[in-house]
Amino acid sequence: MATQNAATTSDRTSAIDALHAATALYTSVPVVEALLDRMGWPDADGRLLDPSSGDGSFLVSALRRIATPAGDFDALARVQGWEMHPQAVEQARERIVDLLISRGWNEHEALRGAEAVAHEGDFLTDNPQGTFRFVAGNPPYLRWGHLPSVLKETWSPVLPSFARGDLLHAFLDRSVSIMPEDGVIGLVTSDRWLFNATTTGLRRTIGRKAGISHLARLDAATSFYRPKTRRKNSAPRVHPVEVVLRPLGEDMLELDGRPISPDGAFDEVHEGPVLADVATVKLAPWLGPKGIFLLGSDQAMTLPGADLLPAVDSDDIDPVTDILGAPTRFAIRTSRDAEPAGAVRDHLLSARERMPKRGRLGRWWMPPEAITLPLDRPAILVPRIGKRIRAVRLPAGVLPVNHNLYVVAGQAGRSLDEIESHLLSETTQAWVSRNAPRLEDGYLDIRAGLIRRIPIGCGAIGSGDRLS
Ligand SMILES: C[S@@+](CC[C@H](N)C(=O)[O-])C[C@H]1O[C@@H](n2cnc3c(N)ncnc32)[C@H](O)[C@@H]1O
Known part of the structure; x- marks a missing residue:
């Protein structure tokens, strides 16, 4: 003892x-x-x-x-x-x-x-x-x-x-x-x-x-x-x-479970409309390492029967102009209900061992995160990490990957141009720099939830321009 x-x-x-x-x-x-x-x-x-x-x-x-x-x-x-x-x-x-x-x-x-x-x-x-x-x-x-x-x-x-x-x-x-x-x-x-x-x-x-x-x-x-x-x-x-x-008392920030931003917490309680009221914001899928579902153009040419989507990541964006270059990658799109055959089957099965464990949870022919973005219309890509919000125009049919943010116009009738200029407005940039969590070296952690919460009572989609 x-x-x-x-x-x-x-x-x-x-x-x-x-x-x-x-x-x-x-x-x-x-x-x-x-x-x-x-x-x-x-x-x-x-x-x-x-x-x-x-x-x-x-x-x-x-x-x-x-x-x-x-x-x-x-x-x-x-x-x-x-x-x-x-x-x-x-x-x-x-x-x-x-x-x-x-x-x-x-x-x-x-x-x-x-x-x-x-x-x-x-x-x-x-x-x-x-x-x-x-x-x-x-x-x-x-x-x-x-x-x-x-x-x-x-x-x-x-x-x-x-x-x-x-x-x-x-x-x-x-x-x-x-x-x-x-x-x-x-x-x-x-x-x-x-x-x-x-x-x-x-x-x-x-x-x-x-x-x-x-x-x-x-x-x-x-x-x-x-x-x-x-x-x-x-x-x-x-x-x-x-x-x-x-x-509990007056002049304080309530803690009711909702997230609280440490930046400017006391000067902006926004009750009005937010970006999520006029746009859909989604996270671009992670398809695993290059060479499995995400291919370079040379490798893509070897799979003529595949359903290929041009795919882009933040390194395809010109850092000065924020204009997207020509896609150099392609994503293999598969469907949960249809097991691929032929060259696509052979490729996915042989490349599967390179998929990390966390990406191998579902059917062998499905990527770790399914492609569910509405690709039938033009969209805006917003890189997840940045010193400010960057809004990069994507033509219809181009798939962003690797957890970039994807913004398309919603049901409220606002055009993508309006949404883009609101995202890039000084008001929005200032709001984001106050509200986004800080990372190292002045970079901000820009998440889908943050983009959805951007107030639209001011700036390009302004107060004189409110939703009914
Ligand atoms: C972040 S330091 C802060 C020390 C000091 N308050 C200051 O601000 O300089 C946290 C301290 O908590 C002590 N600690 C950890 N768990 C504890 C516990 N359950 N009860 C008392 N002290 C604890 C650690 O040993 C450590 O010294």
């Missing part, structure tokens, strides 16, 4: 070490100070909790803002931190001791004081006691699947399923659930929970109690630093935001 306990303890120690290595991305002082300002700490009564206090950035900045006369443990206890990693707790305590000694505390009491502020423990299971009017910090971000199994076993029974996708979700849910009626939560988070479909339930649950009173992007390059022991490892890639949550 003793051996088993020892093994369990050492498993847990290694798990906490691995967790800390994966999540310790400490917040730089200017970001901490700006967030405490936004939350109004310490303008109101009440205590402040950092639920994952790391080396104590939030704790030290919060303490600096309140009077802590030598030996006044009650004043000190207004600020509390929880942290699972013992060395990080030690570092936080050292910083607090330094602050207290500089304020006239003797060494012994400063040490006791630091221990009363920075606790070693698990925020998700230890339930810090009492009411915290302020919760401030930068919770750990780590996907559930990447957690060490010991910690999954610890947290599975205590976390609701909607809060289990990522450790951040569990921290958000727990912080809101302990928020009192006059509470305020200020957190640095990665941005994905605000708009991913998988976090709809989390947003909805949080939204029953709290709304967003402030939301803004942070600069990943300057907002964080790594613990000394971790500097050699590359820092995780995150798209950080600062967010302030308060109990």
Whole structure:
């Protein structure tokens, strides 16, 4: 039994070490100070909790803002931190001791004081006691699947399923659930929970109690630093935001499950018509690697019996003029109900082994994603990744591939020309740059859902031109 306990303890120690290595991305002082300002700490009564206090950035900045006369443990206890990693707790305590000694505390009491502020423990299971009017910090971000199994076993029974996708979700849910009626939560988070479909339930649950009173992007390059022991490892890639949550009230962004954009979240609540009312927006199919369903012209010539569609990708577009060049690829179109014969059959069967596993789920003669785009009319191709929206005209019968976006006129009677000029209008470009998630180097993640949500109350399809 003793051996088993020892093994369990050492498993847990290694798990906490691995967790800390994966999540310790400490917040730089200017970001901490700006967030405490936004939350109004310490303008109101009440205590402040950092639920994952790391080396104590939030704790030290919060303490600096309140009077802590030598030996006044009650004043000190207004600020509390929880942290699972013992060395990080030690570092936080050292910083607090330094602050207290500089304020006239003797060494012994400063040490006791630091221990009363920075606790070693698990925020998700230890339930810090009492009411915290302020919760401030930068919770750990780590996907559930990447957690060490010991910690999954610890947290599975205590976390609701909607809060289990990522450790951040569990921290958000727990912080809101302990928020009192006059509470305020200020957190640095990665941005994905605000708009991913998988976090709809989390947003909805949080939204029953709290709304967003402030939301803004942070600069990943300057907002964080790594613990000394971790500097050699590359820092995780995150798209950080600062967010302030308060109990439901006026002038706040509701959390009702719908996606929220971190860009310009407070200056554009659009209730009117959107592009999806006048156009159909679809995702171009992925047909697998070149040489199976997608062929170069030479290879296509060897299959005279095949139903071939000219196919285009973003590399067929002139980067300066956005004009499409002559297609150099062809896609084999097959039908679910008709097993091909002859040369097409021989080609697809022999090329099949080059199809990656994820593309081999259906019938052998069907591509991984079926060709269902309405190709009987001219369309617009919008590349999925770009620094702005690009609208490239496609003649009827030309198939875009590889998850480019495909836009055709809808039932509302708007012409493709009108839709194109609206997509390219300055108003739309500005809206997209505020609302599209950021990728590296100024590129934007332009998804079908985003294009569908483009407001059409202004710009080329203007307000004087509204749908009836
Ligand atoms: C992103 S760091 C933030 C540290 C600090 N709040 C800051 O902003 O500088 C997250 C910290 O959470 C700690 N942590 C992870 N899971 C925890 C849990 N369940 N309870 C308490 N701390 C946890 C990690 O060890 C890590 O130090």
